[in-house]
Amino acid sequence: MTTEAANDFGRAVPQRPGKRQRLAAFCSAVGVLPGLTSLRRILRKDLRILAYHRVLNISDPDAFAFDLNEVSASPEQFRQQMELVKRHYDPVSFRELIAAIEGGQPLPPRPLIVTFDDGYDDNYHIAFPILRELGLSAMFFVSTGHIDSGMPYAYDWLVHMLCRTRATRLKVAELAFDKALPATLAGRRELGKELLFHLKGLDAATQAAIIARLGDDWGMPPARHPQCRPMTWDQLREMRAAGMEVGSHGVDHNILAKLSPAAMAAEVRQSMRTLERELGPPIEVLSYPVGGPDSYNEQVIEAAREAGFRMACNYVTGVNRLPVPAHYELQRLSVESEMDIDWFAAMTSLPEVFAHPKRVRAG
Ligand SMILES: [Zn+2]
Incomplete structure (x- = not known):
């Protein structure tokens, strides 16, 4: 089965x-x-x-x-x-x-x-x-x-940005992350899972700063979205x-x-x-x-x-x-x-x- x-x-x-x-x-x-x-x-x-x-x-x-x-x-x-x-x-x-x-x-x-x-x-x-x-x-x-x-939930928006960004690399100095963004959506979801796991170990202000910075860098500030309401x-x-x-x-x-x-x-x-x-x-x-x-x-x-x-x-x-x-x-x-x-x-x-x-x- x-x-x-x-x-x-x-x-x-x-x-x-x-x-x-x-x-x-x-x-x-x-x-x-x-x-x-x-x-x-x-x-x-x-x-x-x-x-x-x-x-x-x-x-x-x-x-x-x-x-x-x-x-x-x-x-x-x-x-x-x-x-x-x-x-x-x-x-x-x-x-x-x-x-x-x-x-x-x-x-x-x-x-x-x-x-x-x-x-x-x-x-x-x-x-x-x-x-x-x-x-x-x-x-x-x-x-x-x-x-x-x-507004959408921050962790969900982070996954959304990873799924949709046109950037080629994910850089998060606080987590010593510098990785190529996979070409496939499946690969990006896997990367999102890994990123979220490490991110949730940081203090709340650092988490928020990282998500906001990626939003700025990738031109994807949080916005209302019908799939995450x-x-x-x-x-x-x-x-x-x-x-x-x-x-x-x-x-x-x-x-x-x-x-x-x-x-x-x-x-x-x-x-x-x-x-x-x-x-x-x-x-x-x-x-x-x-x-x-x-x-x-x-x-x-x-x-x-x-x-x-x-x-x-x-x-x-x-x-x-x-x-x-x-x-x-x-x-x-x-x-x-x-x-x-x-x-x-x-x-x-x-x-x-x-x-x-x-x-x-x-x-
Ligand atoms: Zn929750």
């Missing part, structure tokens, strides 16, 4: 299924998952939180000049996944989770929360109607500065009125641990204030931008608590044992576009075996 892999390399090419996918297909064929899942439930009780970014149909990767790694699922995949969630889990909202914890009430036996990071407008146009139709709720973590401005406040208001939840993903999607303590605390507070002003209280949950272990620390957690956030999600792969011990370090299961439904089912059932490898600096 082969699958079309359009996520990593920018071009839909037949790719051999990976080990996790083959094992998931085998488990599905022999029907062992339900038994193993029941056994696991007897041994431990967990809260699962799924993490999505974009839900989008990429019919022609060559015509899509943004980061394909941000696409978590096609609309068809997302619908199938949500139908499975509805059948096999007890979807809950953060509001219900917080109320259960505070009231000392037990959660339903198979609790699961669906989350989205960043705030892309496909969340509104594609994911929201599917969720509403199925009677499900989800949490949308948005970067308020992007909702305000309508944040949602609007009106869309978020409509989603909230229909039972969706909205939380903070910072203001400018800065990695909070890489800001000065004052700037970090201000960003956390301001995102809360803006969300409450635009949408009304309560705003109770934060998702740390990027979300890997080096993107937040004790100071960030303290700032979140002080700003009034009751819980926070990171982007570290895992499930949360109940009762939840670490309210500001909720782990998630990242959904990726290469996951077929067997893999998704296996990943949600037995995450220790089937979860996607950690994307330490992504998110």
